[in-house]
Amino acid sequence: MKLEILAALNAEREARRAAVLVTEIATGAQRLVREADIAGDPLADLLAERLRMGKSGMAETPRGDVFLTVQAPPVRILATGAVHISQALAPMAQLLGHDIVIVDPRTAFATPERFPDVPLYAEWPDDVLPKLGVDRYTAFVALTHDPKIDDPALIQALKSKCFYIGALGSRKTHAKRVERLLAAGFTEEQIGRIRAPIGLPIGAISPAEIALSIMGEITAALRTRPASTASTAA
Structure with missing residues (x-):
């Protein structure tokens, strides 16, 4: 060469x-x-x-x-919420060769003991996400159920070219989320990028099953979209 x-x-x-x-x-x-x-x-x-x-x-x-x-760059998963689902999601992502980053300002949850060997930011998402960079090889997942944490992160994700955006919550919860994002100036088409309820519809109940459904949906988005909108890593 x-x-x-x-x-x-x-x-x-x-x-x-x-x-x-x-x-x-x-x-x-x-x-x-x-x-x-x-x-x-x-x-x-x-x-x-x-x-x-x-x-x-x-x-x-x-x-x-x-x-x-x-x-191609390694796929990176940015998750807001140092929750039980994130604890199950992290090893699944790493097993698939992806990078994963957890962001949660709640220091009681965002601890190295709960997330060994995972980059962890006990900061507000709107402070840390611009520094991390949300690019076309990034999947974003909002898992806190707290609009004060998830909404600023979703705003950052919607402004980016990340290939996947998912948010935890029921259809009723998401409808309220849509109202807030419309008020923040986003269009219905832009908000439509958010997969909510998050994950493949496999009837998941436990945190591990929900993490599996999320990882499956991310993989589907990664492998089935055209390269012009979503690419992958080896």
Whole structure:
């Protein structure tokens, strides 16, 4: 690999931007296709599909066989609420290779003892989320049941390009949430990005089952949306 290509690939990694390295098998020629440039590439559909699936490997094209090296940032889950559901969600996310961050200003809940080996911020979401950066490889989940904590975080998420937004609560609770977000200046279409009640409809009852339903819904959003709106990590 040429040094300039390696440097460019590292730069994309540092910036949490995806890219695909295309290597022509017949000639050994290589080119780096950044995510922002995929739509204009001759192999656009193939590159977008591989990026969405996070899958490197050989591929046949009209121009000959190529090897596609897919590089995408690790998926990051930002959760407000150091609650029982978060305790179950964290190891599930880590098992799947995702990063997870817990944000909760309630210091009685946000403790390292309850969340070992998980980045934990005992701060208000509207203070910490802008510093963390909510990008297109981020899934956001609101789990506190407390509008004072969840609403500011949802506002940050709705202003971002994160690929998934989910919020705990009944339909009645969410209807009140929608009213508050409309009053905050969001449109119904923007608010419609929020999955609420959160999680796949599997009849989940326990915190672990709810965490499973959330992780399933995040995975579905990650793997089934077009690469232009949601990408994935290997």
